[in-house]
Amino acid sequence: MASETDRLAAERYVLLTTFRRDGRAVPTPIWLAGDAGELVFWSERKAGKVKRIRNSGRVEVQACDLRGQKTHGAVVGGQARLLDLAETERVRRVIGRKYGLIGRVTMFFSKLRGPADRTVGIAVKLDG
Secondary structure (H helix, E strand, O other): OOOHHHHHHOOOEEEEEEEOOOOOEEEEEEOOEEEOOEEEEEEEOOOHHHHHHHHOOEEEEEEEOOOOOOEEEEEEEEEEEEOOHHHHHHHHHHHHHHOHHHHHHHHHHHHHOOOHHHEEEEEEEEOO
């Protein structure tokens, strides 16, 4: 039987829900991959979701379509953490591998857009 981490890591898109300080949910569809028993993704360091993760780390994850409008499967809670530069580079490689040519091209152009610390890797350890 596959774990929730494996099930979500196999999805093409997931809806990541982070929470504002006042408790309001902010859902965002993202790419992610599985790595070492965690779900990993990357984002611009100045993005709202990064700020919300820095404040609390509480997240929910659910499989979805490209735009995050149609969801399926269970909503799973977890705790997110920001990664250092070396771990962020590992996340880029894992995402590139999972999403093939499109993933590698996306990672390449992301690197061209600014310094290495412009983006940050994020790991989610699911509850349970």
